[in-house]
Amino acid sequence: MAPRPCAVLGIGQTKYKRRRDDVTLDGLVREATLRALEDAGATFDDIDAIVIGKAPDALEGVMMPLLSLADALGAIGKPIHRVHTAGSVGASTAISAVNLVESGMYDTVLTIAYEKQSEGNATWALSGGKSGGQGAGGTFAPWIRNYIARSQAPEHIGWMVAVKDRLNALKNEYAHLHLPDISVEKVRESPMLWDPLHFLESCPSSDGAAAMVLGNDDIAKKSGRPPAWVISHAKRTEFGQFPGRDTVRPQAGVECSEALYRKAGITNPREQIDCAELYVPFSWYEPMWLEGHLIAEEGEGWKMTDAGDTELGGSFPVNMSGGVLSSNPIGASGMIRCLEAANQVRGTAGEYQVPGAKISIGHAYGGAAQYYAMWMVSSELNPEL
């Protein structure tokens, strides 16, 4: 049997903020869930199964939180299961939910991801629970320096990405950071955290939740809501450390995108895909992923950024919503990439809409840049490429 077609029919997000002291964890996930249901024109009664994801439990100190969140998620009497694949988890969770619909076993599935980083210490957790750890920026900075050395990219590329994503975020009411006076000078003058990453080239720590209602083709027809058809998805994992590993352009990332494009019949991603939400927690990962996911040739990614191609209005917009650089509730960040890609092809992206976007991708990575999860959505079930 062929997989059952699956579409995004509803999207819900909370406002992303440094601290959401106004809600409990239950309140946070409930807020995103109710918005997704409303957007889908659905109620809890319509939901057949729930897939939830987040980064490590230690971020909030709640073990297996699906148990205590089950009531708030309307899960009682239903299947609910929890995905955890490090930083890629938000996108992995969405893909697991797609699997449920594609299996034909479940017609309508709610998927939700969240993080309430203000409850704990993210850098501690991201250092594997060791005190004095290097955190994510400390892990990635040497690989970024390696990218710069290999590609001969000029140092202002990182600053440009930091500015572009924050300007995009001004058009997104849910974004955490709204920095209207951001500029290349401000980024350059902000404190150096991990050479070459300045403070303003790093993602924030956010509280927030993101949810989607997914349905099969029958449900999509009945709902009358604009669908974002999930026309392809892929995941790949590799070891985090071994001799000879290419940490700048990890093979798992290359193979993940190859699998994604192959399934959708994409032969020229740069031309056939209209825009992308890529997981860019540190500025330089924009050009690195443009290359690492085969949108640009090796050594050419930074030139797309430099030429303004990745801006809203450019030939290949990236992170129209403001991206991870503007909102980072870690476990939800991958799901936000996926749902923002869906917003684009549904035509529901508001002020940051790419006109006429037909095909878009959502992407996340995690661990030591070793976990990859990607999906491709389209306004049409069988789009002409």
Added chain:
Amino acid sequence: MVSLAEDVAIVAFEQTPSHAHFNDSEPAMIMPCVNSVIEQVGMDRHEIDFTIAGSCDYLSGMPFAFVMNIDAVGAWPPVYESHVEMDGAWALFEGFVRLQSGDIDTVLVSGSGKCSPGSYREGFSLQTDPYVHAPIGLDPRTQAGFQAQALIAAGKATERDFAEVVARSHANAKNNPYAQLSGDLSVEELLAEPYVQQPLRRLDCPPTSDGAAAMIIARADKARELCDNPVWIRAIDHRIDSHHPTLRDLTDSPSVRIAADRVGLHDGPVDIAELTVTYSPEEIILRDALGLNGETTVNPSGGPLTGSPFMAVGLTRVIELARAIRNGNGGRGVAHASSGPALQQNLLCVLEGDS
């Protein structure tokens, strides 16, 4: 019962013994299981289409502990892989669902957990609601005590019934080389033991265990190609109840009743039931909710009361059932996994032999 697009079978399985303390890393515990199942089917590990694992960071005491576990599976060249922060039985659920799409043939499923390095009661109290329950230390054993007391108060069971579950489990485990505890215990001597959590006594509760389990499942054609005696997964379903003990009838399990209906449990004979009885009173609740009668053999392996490596224990129930069916001890049966305090979340998996 849900109609399925694809028939799926278990083609290979392996488990570690339930260790009181496994004196090495979690990957070292998983690796022999993974190597064994791959060898059983004669495949190269790169021919496995999808891999999914279940484990829990909190048991290992460090965030991202599951990342280390891919060392046991092998991830070079890169693999198509995922992970659930749950018992391996839920990894099996997702693997089974994934095969229904019909575009891949084989899934490697694993579950693993080491309870011995930490304090089970302190750790698992973090599983409860963080605002009301966790601060007062409402750990799973306390809630199991509530559940046992509720059964007694409702006239549904006595302490003697609990002791009988324990005695039978330990006796059954004498034939199980993977069991951690086993032996002949009389109900009278069990009832003479002091309470640890009234009305629960020490052996009404599980031992502290480390362990891992793995299996390979495959779509029908591939399953027949890979092995001579596939064990078919006829249905799998899981459901959850309210987290709040005061919002539930603790003497019943509505989630098990729904799941039993969804998997068509009584559409055929139920020869064997391998149940995640973490505390002895749970067997009484589960038998009732599953509608089991005297024709079903419950926990011939001894069950979790004789070895309870969390995160592997549910998947191990499926393996014990598959082994019993392969050995001709029954034609059809149900395996049960559970998660959360007081049987909050439950999974059922119906297996059938190849005849």
